Every structure is written in structure tokens, then in C-alpha cells.
Amino acid sequence: xxxxxxxxxxxxxxxxxxxxxxxxxxxxxxxxxxxxxxxxxxxxxxxxxxxxxxxxxxxxxxxxxxxxxxxxxxxxxxxxxxxxxxxxxxxxxxxxxxxxxxxxxxxxxxxxxxxxxxxxxxxxxxxxxxxxxxxxxxx
Amino acid sequence: xxxxxxxxxxxxxxxxxxxxxxxxxxxxxxxxxxxxxxxxxxxxxxxxxxxxxxxxxxxxxxxxxxxxxxxxxxxxxxxxxxxxxxxxxxxxxxxxxxxxxxxxxxxxxxxxxxxxxxxxxxxxxxxxxxxxxxxxxxxxxxxxxxxxxxxxxxxxx
Numbered sequence: 001x002x003x004x005x006x007x008x009x010x011x012x013x014x015x016x017x018x019x020x021x022x023x024x025x026x027x028x029x030x031x032x033x034x035x036x037x038x039x040x041x042x043x044x045x046x047x048x049x050x051x052x053x054x055x056x057x058x059x060x061x062x063x064x065x066x067x068x069x070x071x072x073x074x075x076x077x078x079x080x081x082x083x084x085x086x087x088x089x090x091x092x093x094x095x096x097x098x099x100x101x102x103x104x105x106x107x108x109x110x111x112x113x114x115x116x117x118x119x120x121x122x123x124x125x126x127x128x129x130x131x132x133x134x135x136x137x138x139x
Numbered sequence: 140x141x142x143x144x145x146x147x148x149x150x151x152x153x154x155x156x157x158x159x160x161x162x163x164x165x166x167x168x169x170x171x172x173x174x175x176x177x178x179x180x181x182x183x184x185x186x187x188x189x190x191x192x193x194x195x196x197x198x199x200x201x202x203x204x205x206x207x208x209x210x211x212x213x214x215x216x217x218x219x220x221x222x223x224x225x226x227x228x229x230x231x232x233x234x235x236x237x238x239x240x241x242x243x244x245x246x247x248x249x250x251x252x253x254x255x256x257x258x259x260x261x262x263x264x265x266x267x268x269x270x271x272x273x274x275x276x277x278x279x280x281x282x283x284x285x286x287x288x289x290x291x292x293x294x295x296x
Contacts, residue, residue, distance in 0.1 A: 001168035021277060028168060104165075104279075109271065119272045128271070134165060134281045136247075137271055 003031045006102040008093045008127070010037065011062040014108030018138045019066045022106040025136070026075040034100055035066045035079040036093065040113065042086040056081070090126030097133060106136045142175045145245035147236045149266075150181065150197035150205045162251025162281035163209045169247065169279075170218050177213055177220040180239050181206045186229040195229065233269035240276055247277045 007022040009015040019035070026033050037059055054062075063079040070077035084092050097105050110121035120137075128135050146166045148159045170177050181202035186195045196202065206222040213220035227235035240248045250267055267280055 001165060025169075124271075128267070128280055132282055134161070134279060136277060136279045138277045139275050 002026060002029045002103055004100055004102045005031050005033045006036060006093070006097045006100060006105050007033060007066075008036050008038070008089075008105065008107040008123075009063070009066055010108075010111040010113070011059075011066075012108060012110075012112045014110060014139055016066075018106045018108045018136075019069055021136060021138045023070050023073045023075055025104065025106065026070070027073065031103075032076045033070050033078070034096070034102070035063055035070070035077060036096055037063045037079070037081045038084045038089040038092055039081065040086045040089055041083055090123045090130060093123070093127050094130045097131060102133060104134045104136055105131060106138065109137045109139045143243045143245045144170055144175050144177045144247055144249065145180055145236070145240050145243055146177055146209070146249045146251065147180045147182070147239075148205050148209060148251050150201040159205065159209065159251035159281075161283070162249050162279075163212060165279065165281055166249045167213055167216050167218055169249070175219070175246075177218055178223050178239070178243055178245070179206050179209050179213070179220060180223045180225065180236065182225045182227050182232045182235045184227055184229055184232055196232075233266045233273060236266070236270055237273045240274065245276060247279055248274060249279045249281065251281050 002025045005022050005026055007018050009019060022033050025031065039059060059081045063081050067077045067079040082092070093105065093107070096102075105127060107124055107127060108121075109119065109124050111123060113121070113123070124137055128137070144166055146162060148162065166177055169175070182196070183194055183202055184196035185192050187193075203222075203224060206224065210220045210222045223239065225235050225239060236248065236250075239245075248270065250270060271278055271280075
């Protein structure tokens, strides 16, 4: 039931909890976890391409750390860092979940890109609406 | 870590139980090895108008029927499950679910409801949406098996 799990991370506090939740779920049915970190690039007419604050190396290291957390918990884990256009992260998450045949998508309720006061961020909101599979929203 | 899981279900008029089967399955699996107690909750919705207080969520005994069916299915699978019925005023179902989650100290809330009567563009009911904004506990949203969401149908880009 929880054999294939996609966890979407951005290494905010909530997304770290999502990784732990994914680990616990995977342990239940000896599942496999895919850690996906999408870096949203913003395109602006005058300023060109705006990349996220973190460097590619930082992003890769953060995903590797999440994979390590999962592996130490005895869970098979894969990590991926990918670029996407600003606002497209939710779609990519949903498409990836389809591609790997994920039984459940796990994500934090709000990431780094969202306003601190928001209870449910824009990416989580879109994923819930777009996805045809179960979504576990963690805070 | 608390040992309770809250499974909130609604009763769809056309097919009372099937639409929450997926949610019940996922809940059963969640509780499998840990020995949690599953509380199956249905909230009756009441509207107050000129004719008094009228129940609007489902027909007589339908909510209870869904809860009983799922509780006995879970018990048959060896899960410690019990049913619970609550009442809420129109539009306050999410609040009632959240209250129950707090009272039972639920470590996760599973939502197996998505009403057809909500905004047509929204594959989820407003209950899911409101609950997600209220909850400080993990929420597992389980879409109906016949739910086909996607960029083409939902209007999201």
C-alpha cells in the first residue's frame, strides 16, 4: 500500500518532517522512497533568469542528506534535484508521482517559497488539486 | 507518539461506501504494525432555516451505515477500530473533524471524502481545503478512485 513513496522537499523545516513521515510510511510496508527537490527558476523580462538562493551543490547536498536519513532508517531511497520554471513545481511533482507509480505523495504544507504566515502553501495546494493519488500533508 | 488515527468519512448518496474504500485501505495499512486505534468519524451537517434545524448531509442512517461498515471491515482485518458520529452546523464540518482530531490526539487525520456538490473545478470538497488550513497534524487526503484530476481538467498551470 505504501510501496512507492514520492516525497517533495525544499529543505524547509516542514519538508524535513515530511522526509521523516515518508520514512515511517516506507517502514510500514518496506517501501521505496523517491526524494524530489525542484528548484524553481523565475523568468523576468528585464532581469533575466532568477535562480534560487541556494547553489546547485547545496541543493544536491541537502537531497543527499535526506536520502541518508532514509537509508539509515533501512529504507531504499533515491534522490533527484531538478530545475523547473517558477510555478511549475506542483505539476512536476504530480507527473513524477505518475511516472514512478507512487502510492502516495508526501510533502510539507508550506515551503520556503511561501509567505511565513500561510498555513497551506501554493505548491501543496496545487498538488492536492492536481493529483489523482493520495497526498499526505505534513506540518 | 499517540496511538490514534482519525478517519473522517462522508456518505455519498449514490454509492455510500465505495468512495471511501481507498481511504479505509490506507488507514488499515497505517495502523497495521503499530497497533493504533482507528476512529471512524462521520459528521452530520445541519442547516438552520425557517423550518427549523434540518440535516443536510445524508439520509437517515446513511452516515451511521458507512461508519459501521468501515468499522466492521477494519475489525475483520484485525484493527482496533471504533465509530463516532458528531454534529456540526452547515459549513463547520472541517472544524468538527479538527476538534475530534484534537480530542483524540490523532497522530494523523485521513480524509476520505470528496463531495460532488462543491465547486465544479475543485476535485476536493471545501472540507478538505478547510481542514488543511486548520490542522497542525498530518493530513492524508485520499481521492476517490474515479477521480481524474490533471492540468487539463482543473485549469491549473
